[in-house]
Amino acid sequence: MSLAAPASTSTILLAAGEHSxxxxxxxxxxxxxxxxxxxxxxxxxxxxxxxxxxxxxQADVPAPASAAPNPLDPADGVEGVYASTTTHGDWLDRIAVHGLGVRSNAWVSVNGEGVFFAREAAPDLFIPAVDVVGAELAPGIAGKVTGGTGVVLVTWRLGERTLDTGFHPRAKADRDALVDAINSLTKEGTSA
The missing domain is CATH 1.20.5 (Single alpha-helices involved in coiled-coils or other helix-helix interfaces)
Known part of the structure; x- marks a missing residue:
């Protein structure tokens, strides 16, 4: 027994003008x-x-230093992503002036004079040691959310403002060492 439609049925449908x-x-x-x-x-x-x-x-925010007093070699620093700079305590209030809110690849170096961010396609940033408030690990900042404790958050003063700068090191092992190096600047500043 054949279940196929007879040829006459399809001919009738075509003749009736039916189409998809x-x-x-x-x-x-x-x-x-x-x-x-x-x-x-x-x-x-x-x-x-x-x-x-x-x-x-944010026009009243002064321009930060873009060069370290003694040039630092980016190759000596920690490679990662500069996420952004925000108002301290408000990780969504990105600072839009002077290129501080621009996300970019960067290398961060820390020495006795301060913290230097050598950035690609954005102005470099130098934070003098006297302006560093401290550093800690955080889950994120505007432009980079990692969850857990993947972002190194540097708190610093620029004029009358206190700011947070987020940096995400490529290597997880660099996070704690970077926080310790930055926090050692505040201890040196208070002991002097």
Whole structure:
């Protein structure tokens, strides 16, 4: 017994003008694509405007030093990711001026004079030892959330402001050593 439809049934369907629904409606797809691109561009423009307004509100933040008094070799430092600098205690309040909020690959070096961040595609940052408040491990900062204790958080003073700078070392073994080296600067400063 054959379950296949007789040839006459398919001939009848074709003769009756029945066919499958159109697969694409080009005009509707182009219109929807243009609409989605316009919404995306609008959202990007709003984010850019918000970042620019944040920079205007933070115009009173003085420019930090970008060079160490004695040049430090980045190769002697710890490699990782400079996440951002934020207002102390508010890890989402990113500092938008002077390139402090720009995420970049970096090397951090610590010596008796301070902490130096040699950054790629962003201004370098030098924090003098007298301005270092301390360092600790944290789960994240604006621009980098690792969970656990993956970010080295350096607390320091810039003018009248207290700031936090987040750095994520590539090697997990470098985290505690970096925190200890930075905290030793505060002990040296208080004993002098």
């Amino acid at each position: 629904a159109p697969v694409t409606q080009l005009a509707a797809r182009i219109g929807l694509s243009v609409l989605l691109l316009a919404v995306f561009a609008g959202l990007c423009a709003l984010m850019w405007r918000g970042y620019q307004r944040r920079a205007q509100r």
